[in-house]
Amino acid sequence: MSTPRRRGKAPSERGSDLNDPPKVVKAAAIKRSASENTSRRRVLLLAALALVFTYFYLRSDPVSPTESGHGLKMPESPVTTSALYNDSDIFEVVDLPGRGKGLIAIRDIEQGERIITEKPTFVAPEQITGSPAEFVAKLLREANPADREAVLSLSYVNFPKDLDPETNPDEVALAIFQTNAVAITNGVGIFPRMARLNHGCSSAFNAVYTWREKEGVLVVHALKKINKGEEILTTYTNTRQPRDDRRKMMEENYGFTCNCSVCALPGSESEASDKRLVAISETYDRFAAWGPKNITGREAIEIARTIWRIEDEEGYLSERGRLAADVAYVAAAHCDATATRQWAELSVEWYGYELGRDSEQVREMANVAVKPQSHPGWGSREKLEVGGPML
Numbered sequence: 224m225s226t227p228r229r230r231g232k233a234p235s236e237r238g239s240d241l242n243d244p245p246k247v248v249k250a251a252a253i254k255r256s257a258s259e260n261t262s263r264r265r266v267l268l269l270a271a272l273a274l275v276f277t278y279f280y281l282r283s284d285p286v287s288p289t290e291s292g293h294g295l296k297m298p299e300s301p302v303t304t305s306a307l308y309n310d311s312d313i314f315e316v317v318d319l320p321g322r323g324k325g326l327i328a329i330r331d332i333e334q335g336e337r338i339i340t341e342k343p344t345f346v347a348p349e350q351i352t353g354s355p356a357e358f359v360a361k362l363l364r365e366a367n368p369a370d371r372e373a374v375l376s377l378s379y380v381n382f383p384k385d386l387d388p389e390t391n392p393d394e395v396a397l398a399i400f401q402t403n404a405v406a407i408t409n410g411v412g413i414f415p416r417m418a419r420l421n422h423g424c425s426s427a428f429n430a431v432y433t434w435r436e437k438e439g440v441l442v443v444h445a446l447k448k449i450n451k452g453e454e455i456l457t458t459y460t461n462t463r464q465p466r467d468d469r470r471k472m473m474e475e476n477y478g479f480t481c482n483c484s485v486c487a488l489p490g491s492e493s494e495a496s497d498k499r500l501v502a503i504s505e506t507y508d509r510f511a512a513w514g515p516k517n518i519t520g521r522e523a524i525e526i527a528r529t530i531w532r533i534e535d536e537e538g539y540l541s542e543r544g545r546l547a548a549d550v551a552y553v554a555a556a557h558c559d560a561t562a563t564r565q566w567a568e569l570s571v572e573w574y575g576y577e578l579g580r581d582s583e584q585v586r587e588m589a590n591v592a593v594k595p596q597s598h599p600g601w602g603s604r605e606k607l608e609v610g611g612p613m614l
């Protein structure tokens with residue numbers, strides 16, 4: 224995920240937050256963020272990826288290093304330091320046909336409930352010089368044995384066709400890293416517990432991961448209620464795009480054809496979903512036009528309501544905390560205290576689900592809800608009643 228959201232920035236100034244689709248980074252300059260919705264911030268490292276890319280091939284199933292028996296395998300050890308609290312009563316890691324391992328809820332999980340809290344086994348810088356494989360393998364060797372073991376048991380795809388995993392352990396380490404690592408504020412980290420989360424698009428994913436820089440942990444929360452027996456899914460990319468584009472991205476970078484519940488929709492339903500997702504994206508662009516004063520505050524609020532409505536139709540619930548916070552900004556700029564409070568309260572609710580009720584973002588917006596005039600953007604535009612959510 225990205226750098227933490229700065230206070231007092233207008234929605235349009237935070238263009239990359241609002242408008243730029245998150246991208247999977249394939250080059251040395253890896254700058255993705257893990258502060259808010261880390262979901263789409265899985266990262267493919269590293270500098271040499273361009274080199275390796277020529278040899279990429281796609282596999283239908285990820286390879287588990289324990290299956291391939293590469294030379295880095297360490298002795299079994301049950302103790303890892305990364306998972307910070309016991310989540311074994313929430314889910315179990317199981318084999319799932321056609322998708323390697325995944326997380327299945329073993330009890331109902333409430334919307335907004337914390338599922339995973341995890342420290343990185345190691346963090347690689349965004350840019351390195353020299354061989355990425357050697358670099359990653361060295362970091363891995365330096366990790367505590369149990370954590371190293373956990374990382375080495377992870378799956379990987381896109382291993383160079385012409386190399387034998389048995390005799391190229393450093394390349395295996397790199398492939399594991401590329402398949403599983405997540406960008407955080409200053410670097411790219413690997414979190415073996417959360418790395419078992421499989422991907423779903425749009426309404427199919429039900430969990431979101433977030434990097435908390437101050438605490439140095441990655442947290443995963445339930446975006447919606449997850450029933451016992453359901454798979455816990457996150458999303459690896461911006462899924463506000465049509466199915467073909469999403470699938471292409473997954474095939475190229477993660478070696479699978481997505482057949483999540485959204486991708487598996489039959490023809491006309493899939494087309495309708497694509498239309499909604501594109502409309503959400505385009506409507507976000509229109510919303511951002513408030514920054515350069517191309518639309519009025521009232522229009523911005525109306526547009527935000529439209530986004531919310533289409534998202535309801537699609538079942539796309541992610542990033543609502545941020546949207547409501549952005550609208551609160553608009554309302555505060557126009558000195559509409561009632562609307563600021565209402566949007567801030569909505570933001571508290573949705574940030575609470577996605578990022579956790581104890582997150583910085585919830586604290587910030589809760590303060591705004593209590594005292595709208597304390598918003599850093601207060602009064603920066605003409606006075607105007609813009610209107611509350613009225614959803």
Ligand SMILES: C[S@@+](CC[C@H](N)C(=O)[O-])C[C@H]1O[C@@H](n2cnc3c(N)ncnc32)[C@H](O)[C@@H]1O
Nearest residue numbers: 285322323324378380418419420421422477479
């Ligand atoms: C970060 S790992 C997720 C955990 C992985 N399934 C495992 O066994 O460790 C990413 C890999 O999981 C598989 N995967 C993730 N989501 C999937 C999905 N929706 N359908 C099929 N395979 C999926 C792909 O092989 C992908 O490269």
